[in-house]
Amino acid sequence: MKATLAVLAGGVALTVLFTLIPAERTGAPWVPARADEVLERVAPGSKPVVAASADDAAVLARQLIEDSRARGGDPRLLGRAQAVLAPWWTAADAPAELVLMRATVKQALHDFPGALGDLDLVLRTRPGDAQAALTRATVLTVLGRPAEALASCELLPREGEPYAGCAAGPLALSGRLEDGLAVLALAPQSAWVRSLRGELLWWKGDVAAAEGELRAALQLDAGDAYTRLLLADLLLLDARRPGEVAALFPGEVRNDGELLRVVLAGAAPEVRADLEARVTANRQRGEVLHRREESRYALAIEHDAARALQLAVENWGVQREVADARVLLEAAVAAKQPAAAQPVVEWLEATKLPVPGLRALVKELRP
Amino acid sequence: MVSVLLGALPARAHKGSDAYWTLKATGSHFTGRLDVALKDLALLLPLDPNGDGALTWGELSAQRPALCTLVQQKVSLAQVGARCVLDCGALQVVTHSDGTYAALELSGSCPADLVTVQATYELLFDVDAQHRGLLSLGAADSAHWDAFTSNQRTRDVTFAAVSAGEQAGLAVIQGLHHIGVGWDHLCFLFALLLPSVLRRDARTWVTREAFKPAFLDVAKVVTAFTVAHSVTLALAAFEVVHPNAKWVEVAIAASVALAALNNLWPFVPETRWSLAFSLGLMHGFGFVSAIQDLGASGPRLWLSVFSFNVGVELGQLLIVTALVPLLWLLRGRALYARVILPLGSAVILGVALFWVSQRV
Numbered sequence: 001m002k003a004t005l006a007v008l009a010g011g012v013a014l015t016v017l018f019t020l021i022p023a024e025r026t027g028a029p030w031v032p033a034r035a036d037e038v039l040e041r042v043a044p045g046s047k048p049v050v051a052a053s054a055d056d057a058a059v060l061a062r063q064l065i066e067d068s069r070a071r072g073g074d075p076r077l078l079g080r081a082q083a084v085l086a087p088w089w090t091a092a093d094a095p096a097e098l099v100l101m102r103a104t105v106k107q108a109l110h111d112f113p114g115a116l117g118d119l120d121l122v123l124r125t126r127p128g129d130a131q132a133a134l135t136r137a138t139v140l141t142v143l144g145r146p147a148e149a150l151a152s153c154e155l156l157p158r159e160g161e162p163y164a165g166c167a168a169g170p171l172a173l174s175g176r177l178e179d180g181l182a183v184l185a186l187a188p189q190s191a192w193v194r195s196l197r198g199e200l201l202w203w204k205g206d207v208a209a210a211e212g213e214l215r216a217a218l219q220l221d222a223g224d225a226y227t228r229l230l231l232a233d234l235l236l237l238d239a240r241r242p243g244e245v246a247a248l249f250p251g252e253v254r255n256d257g258e259l260l261r262v263v264l265a266g267a268a269p270e271v272r273a274d275l276e277a278r279v280t281a282n283r284q285r286g287e288v289l290h291r292r293e294e295s296r297y298a299l300a301i302e303h304d305a306a307r308a309l310q311l312a313v314e315n316w317g318v319q320r321e322v323a324d325a326r327v328l329l330e331a332a333v334a335a336k337q338p339a340a341a342q343p344v345v346e347w348l349e350a351t352k353l354p355v356p357g358l359r360a361l362v363k364e365l366r367p
Numbered sequence: 368m369v370s371v372l373l374g375a376l377p378a379r380a381h382k383g384s385d386a387y388w389t390l391k392a393t394g395s396h397f398t399g400r401l402d403v404a405l406k407d408l409a410l411l412l413p414l415d416p417n418g419d420g421a422l423t424w425g426e427l428s429a430q431r432p433a434l435c436t437l438v439q440q441k442v443s444l445a446q447v448g449a450r451c452v453l454d455c456g457a458l459q460v461v462t463h464s465d466g467t468y469a470a471l472e473l474s475g476s477c478p479a480d481l482v483t484v485q486a487t488y489e490l491l492f493d494v495d496a497q498h499r500g501l502l503s504l505g506a507a508d509s510a511h512w513d514a515f516t517s518n519q520r521t522r523d524v525t526f527a528a529v530s531a532g533e534q535a536g537l538a539v540i541q542g543l544h545h546i547g548v549g550w551d552h553l554c555f556l557f558a559l560l561l562p563s564v565l566r567r568d569a570r571t572w573v574t575r576e577a578f579k580p581a582f583l584d585v586a587k588v589v590t591a592f593t594v595a596h597s598v599t600l601a602l603a604a605f606e607v608v609h610p611n612a613k614w615v616e617v618a619i620a621a622s623v624a625l626a627a628l629n630n631l632w633p634f635v636p637e638t639r640w641s642l643a644f645s646l647g648l649m650h651g652f653g654f655v656s657a658i659q660d661l662g663a664s665g666p667r668l669w670l671s672v673f674s675f676n677v678g679v680e681l682g683q684l685l686i687v688t689a690l691v692p693l694l695w696l697l698r699g700r701a702l703y704a705r706v707i708l709p710l711g712s713a714v715i716l717g718v719a720l721f722w723v724s725q726r727v
Contacts, residue, residue: 011645
């Protein structure tokens with residue numbers, strides 16, 4: 001009898017003690033144990049900003065856009081910029097500075113026709129506006145209309161960095177790659193110019209020289225996130241040295257694009273799981289801004305060629321940069337659907353770009 | 368100097384702002400939860416009074432009343448124009464892929480049973496035009512989310528109605544399934560039942576002559592196990608306690624090892640049912656994740672817990688009625704006391720110790 005009671009009491013006691021072991025955090029909510037436990041870090045002095053006037057709004061929006069860029073393209077800050085501009089979102093008679101900020105936000109949200117409309121408005125009131133001209137050229141380049149982009153660049157003074165930076169890409173995409181390189185050679189050799197030269201050399205097929213230029217650009221401006229991503233893609237796709245990609249993005253907090261390259265280069269399971277969680281969250285949100293990256297993810301990591309192709313085709317419908325062409329070609333090859341890549345093949349012929357990597361993929365399309 | 372890189376702005380870095388909203392309906396009542404990112408909430412409420420950029424639990428919980436008022440203003444359900452009552456419950460914290468969120472429990476009722484309602488969500492659009500409110504009407508991690516955006520703040524949403532009968536049936540099947548594939552629970556039972564057709568005489572095992580004592584032994588062991596795991600399952604399912612899932616698995620494996628060990632070196636000689644009870648307590652905690660997968664909550668949780676338990680006991684009964692007659696038939700052979708019992712127990716002991724090493 002005593003033994004029985006002892007066993008029963010022992011079991012109950014152990015179980016009660018067991019419940020004192022704290023549960024680990026799953027996706028379930030919890031109550032923090034201490035009032036001073038830090039849950040999240042924000043910029044000090046975060047509060048909503050309400051613009052009193054259109055001019056104030058333009059200033060606030062510019063600040064938010066620059067902050068977004070400094071953080072590698074934070075969509076929350078873009079959303080806030082849009083909210084600040086909201087009362088004047090469709091106003092055709094808003095101040096030029098505000099319309100310019102509107103155009104920049106629209107461009108970031110991939111509303112390219114909307115951005116062009118606003119930029120045309122700005123250029124009507126401020127014909128020589130350098131930023132409007134440059135942004136307009138960028139949008140037209142993304143849309144695959146290099147001749148019109150060049151016309152926009154002509155609004156800038158010929159000497160100097162802005163013209164070179166503006167015209168190099170469109171020149172290359174109009175079948176005048178050497179002219180693009182020549183224009184860059186004449187400009188001051190800033191980080192931006194060297195990064196562009198790296199990109200053009202990559203398109204030319206000179207991978208080693210391209211890498212040299214991209215690395216030089218990063219030496220001049222270590223914060224240039226765009227160049228860093230370019231270099232990562234070069235190492236992954238053409239230099240075939242994925243082992244060096246992780247070193248480009250040290251540290252734990254990486255934005256989605258950086259995380260994708262790190263995982264494509266080969267990463268630990270926890271890192272892959274982090275990327276998967278972000279991709280899932282974006283899908284739940286119904287986000288459509290990242291189709292190029294999603295296509296790469298679908299192909300390389302989910303091994304879903306059909307989905308990758310669908311995303312790549314949708315992406316090509318919105319933007320036509322060399323990276324978009326590559327993603328569509330790779331998906332078409334993997335899904336064995338050469339017809340889907342026909343628009344890219346035609347585009348490649350029109351631009352006369354050598355890009356050996358792309359040409360090789362085109363060959364693979366026709367067995 | 369022209370800020371040239373403004374032209375090449377990538378909008379593909381972090382995730383845009385989302386809030387996650389779940390709802391479940393039972394008749395005309397509903398329960399749910401709204402998760403809002405602290406990064407976003409800091410724009411609506413003074414979450415950082417000392418301005419140091421570090422949002423603490425104290426700073427957040429101080430804003431619970433203001434948060435509740437805000438949610439009641441910006442989030443609502445209506446049936447044919449008649450607004451439903453929405454109350455705020457506990458405030459907790461939860462982690463999503465892009466940071467820490469405030470998790471506010473919601474509950475309320477509508478004039479009539481909830482089938483299709485008009486849901487309105489307007490939080491944050493005035494400060495972040497790209498914010499989305501994502502509503503799910505199923506279990507917390509279901510795949511389908513309805514998105515509320517700045518341009519679409521009201522939507523008709525339909526609750527998938529599950530009758531009490533369907534809910535109970537699903538839970539019974541889940542319980543049956545869980546015990547059927549739960550090798551650790553099954554091995555625990557095997558270990559406890561193997562000696563039921565024998566009895567201890569001095570220091571040896573002797574075959575039982577009559578069936579009745581064996582039957583009583585089995586009944587006591589099974590009943591003790593059932594009572595024990597039912598109690599702990601209920602405690603965990605109703606969140607009276609929150610056992611650590613990983614260590615629960617370790618403890619269950621250890622309980623199997625101890626049950627098997629008792630057959631080889633009986634440290635609880637007579638009343639194995641007390642061992643079945645004491646060690647069986649941990650098994651109830653192990654069933655809780657299966658209950659959570661059923662996604663029940665609120666007033667109908669008791670139905671899921673009860674039905675799940677019924678399923679487990681049914682499964683147990685099936686196994687026992689298949690096993691015990693077999694043991695009874697075998698008990699007489701010399702092999703049973705000298706080989707089957709010790710060898711079987713040793714195998715279970717070995718497997719259980721292996722599980723312990725795997726699960727730690």
